[in-house]
Amino acid sequence: MLSGYCGLDDLGVLSARGRDAATFLQGQLSQDVMKLEAGHARFAGCHTPQGRVVAVVRLLAGDDAIHCVLPQELVGTLAERLRRYILRSKVTLEDGRGRLRVIGIAQDGIRTLSLAAPAGSDVITRDAWRALDIAAGLPQVYQATSEAFVAQMLNLDCVGGIAFDKGCYTGQEIIARAHYRGRVKRRMQRFRTVEPPVTPLVPGASGLLADGRAFQVVDAVTLEDGRAEFLAVAPLAAPGGSAAEAASGDTTPQEPSTFIGTETLPLPYALPD
Secondary structure (H helix, E strand, C coil), rough: CCCCCEECCEEEEEECCCCCHHHHHHCCCCCCHHHCCCCEEEEEEEEECCCCCEEEEEEEEECCCEEEEEHHHHHHHHHHHHHHHCCCCCCCCEECCCCCCCEEEEECCCEEECCCCCCCCEEHHHHHHHHHHCCCCCCCHHHHHHCCEEEHHHCCCCCCCCCCCCCCCHHHHHHHHHHHHHHCCCCEEEEECCCCCCCCCCCCCCCCCCCEEEEEEEEECCCCCCCCEEEEEEEECCCCCCCHHHCCCCCCCCCCCCCCCEEEECCCCCCCC
16 A cells, blocks of 8 residues: 655646635536535536536645646646636636646545645655556546546546536536436446557547447556556446447547457446446
8 A cells, every 4th residue: 555645747736716716616617616625635527518528627625725636738728718707706717837736645545635745755656646546447637638528428427526416517417417317328447458558558549449349548557567557438338238239339539549458447436327
């Protein structure tokens, strides 16, 4: 069990400050911002009106701001999108680059995010931290996958990133319809390659599993033996059904380019029926 801290320097911070910061984000993100607690990061999604995930953020409540933690490469994209809706709200959005550093802290099997490094802790490598995220089935969106998936495809509903009992927010109608009226046929799942992949698995890469199902990579890490462990959105395998039935009608947005031998690994949470 890893203990220590990891400098998550590929992550950035977009801070919302001002009198209306909480109410403004409440109308833009899928999380119930009003229920944020200091010291507890919570998942949220920012979506297009069509329910596509622009960015997945971890929300941290500060003394004078609400901090959105996400890949640095998407901070500008998120800021630009949110600013379209500010209008007369008393809120400012600030990129924390150069001022705020995201730190992952692991202790006694519990992992948290912080904007300050603890003293005297062991250092965890970034790949080791990413492997923990993948094992935990935690969703992420990068530039290559922004707007590629709807919320439930990334299991945001399984990790507490969607509050179905809150008021309206951008994309809410589509996300609620998928939740209440139909089964989501493609979901993020966890895989490990049987052999080292010929082509590195990176976010947005697509391919075919050995059973014929098309997949698109959400996040991946290379293991010490050269194999890859990764999260990918793919059709759910129907119990007792054939590979053709599982794959029918559910191709990825990109043309699959690679056949890959994998084993399916469990997620620490159940996917809805």
